[in-house]
Every structure is written in structure tokens, then in C-alpha cells.
Amino acid sequence: MPFTSIQARTDAVDAILTKAPVVPVIAIQHLDDAIPLARALVQGGLPVLEITLRTEAALPAMRAIAEAVPGAIVGAGTVLNPDDLHNVVATGAQFAISPGATEALYQAAAGIDMPWIPAIATASELMQGLTHGHRRFKFFPAESAGGVAALKSLHGPFPQAKFCPTGGIDPAKAPAYLALPNVITIGGSWMLPADALASRDFARIEALARATAAIRG
Numbered sequence: 750m751p752f753t754s755i756q757a758r759t760d761a762v763d764a765i766l767t768k769a770p771v772v773p774v775i776a777i778q779h780l781d782d783a784i785p786l787a788r789a790l791v792q793g794g795l796p797v798l799e800i801t802l803r804t805e806a807a808l809p810a811m812r813a814i815a816e817a818v819p820g821a822i823v824g825a826g827t828v829l830n831p832d833d834l835h836n837v838v839a840t841g842a843q844f845a846i847s848p849g850a851t852e853a854l855y856q857a858a859a860g861i862d863m864p865w866i867p868a869i870a871t872a873s874e875l876m877q878g879l880t881h882g883h884r885r886f887k888f889f890p891a892e893s894a895g896g897v898a899a900l901k902s903l904h905g906p907f908p909q910a911k912f913c914p915t916g917g918i919d920p921a922k923a924p925a926y927l928a929l930p931n932v933i934t935i936g937g938s939w940m941l942p943a944d945a946l947a948s949r950d951f952a953r954i955e956a957l958a959r960a961t962a963a964i965r966g
């Protein structure tokens with residue numbers, strides 16, 4: 750059954766996004782990497798995982814992680830249209846997140862009870878999302894859309910809205926975002942360096958996850 754109130758939807762999103770200060774944004778190239786990678790992140794203290802639909806392996810990877818990695822909270826990223834959203838619901842993922850939002854996605858999300866997090870980059874896009882009964886948004890692309898200063902400005906007219914800024918954030922920039930009253934968590938991929946993934950160095954990824962999980966605002 751779809752969410753019956755704005756508060757119910759907001760609470761469902763918060764129950765996920767408050768679980769960690771950072772959400773790793775993951776593109777799984779090889780299905781075999783999915784479980785060890787998710788284990789490394791969860792053991793390092795980052796249980797909320799955004800698996801982007803940018804790769805073929807994404808949907809089977811989400812299924813594999815949900816079955817084999819206790820504690821993982823598995824969601825899909827790069828959800829671009831209603832078909833993507835319905836595929837994600839069918840995998841049993843716990844949430845979905847988009848780099849933007851469309852009228853079609855707002856309509857599709859109104860019919861499901863899985864939390865979907867639209868993204869905004871401007872006040873007008875935020876107003877559209879608020880009109881559709883959403884109060885939690887990805888802020889993407891965070892750094893190039895104005896970063897910390899933009900989020901501070903949005904807090905004045907829109908105190909009810911909270912964000913997961915993502916895009917161009919690194920460990921040095923993260924604390925300033927996390928210190929904002931309208932930021933719940935941030936997204937990023939810095940704890941997944943390409944060379945560590947290529948060499949399947951999951952111990953290094955776990956160490957990077959542990960350092961990331963310790964970041965505070």
C-alpha cells in the first residue's frame with residue numbers, strides 16, 4: 750500500500766538515511782564483487798548502500814547482497830524512470846534514489862510503499878517535490894550546484910526539507926555538509942577507489958569505510 754501521509758513517507762526515508770553519515774555510491778562492474786564489497790562496507794560501518802543502475806550487474810547484485818550480507822540496507826541509485834523504479838521494487842531493494850526527478854517518477858512513486866528519494870538542484874525543483882508530498886531529497890550535483898552555501902540558502906525558505914548531498918564530495922568537504930541542520934547524510938564514492946576495486950582489495954575498502962563512518966559534522 751502506498752504511503753498514507755507525508756509524515757509516513759518522511760519517516761520511512763529517515764529510518765534509512767539516518768543509519769550512517771555517508772552513503773557509498775557503488776557501480777558494480779562484476780557480480781562476483783557484490784558480496785565481498787558490501788561486506789567490507791557494512792563491516793566498516795557504512796550499512797546503507799546505493800547500487801547504481803548504471804551497470805548490468807546492479808539488479809542481481811542487489812538481490813545477492815540482500816540475501817548474503819546481514820545488516821546491509823540495499824538501495825538502487827540512478828533510477829531514471831518508472832520502469833527502473835518498478836524493477837527496483839521487484840528486486841526487493843529497500844529504497845531507491847534518483848539523480849533528479851520527473852513528473853512520471855513522482856506519479857510512479859505515489860503508487861508504491863518503497864521509499865524513493867528524488868533529487869533537486871534548485872529552489873523550483875524543490876518546490877515541485879514539496880508539492881508532491883516529499884520532504885527528503887538528494888541534492889545533486891552537490892558541489893557544482895552550490896554546495897554548502899546553496900544548502901544554507903535553501904534552509905531559510907524550506908526548513909521542512911532535508912537532504913542527502915551527493916556529487917563531488919570528498920572526506921575534506923564532508924564535515925561542512927554534515928554540520929548543516931538540513932543534511933541527514935551525504936553520498937559519495939571516494940571510499941571505492943578504482944584501483945582497489947580492480948585489485949579486489951576489500952580490506953582497503955573496509956579501512957576506507959571505517960574512516961568514512963567516523964566523519965562527523
Ligand SMILES: O=C(O)C(=O)C[C@H](O)[C@H](O)COP(=O)(O)O
Nearest residue numbers: 774826827848915916917937938
Ligand atoms: O548515479 C547517480 O544516480 C548519481 O546521482 C551520481 C552519483 O551520485 C555520483 O556519481 C556520486 O558522486 P561522486 O562522489 O562525485 O562520485
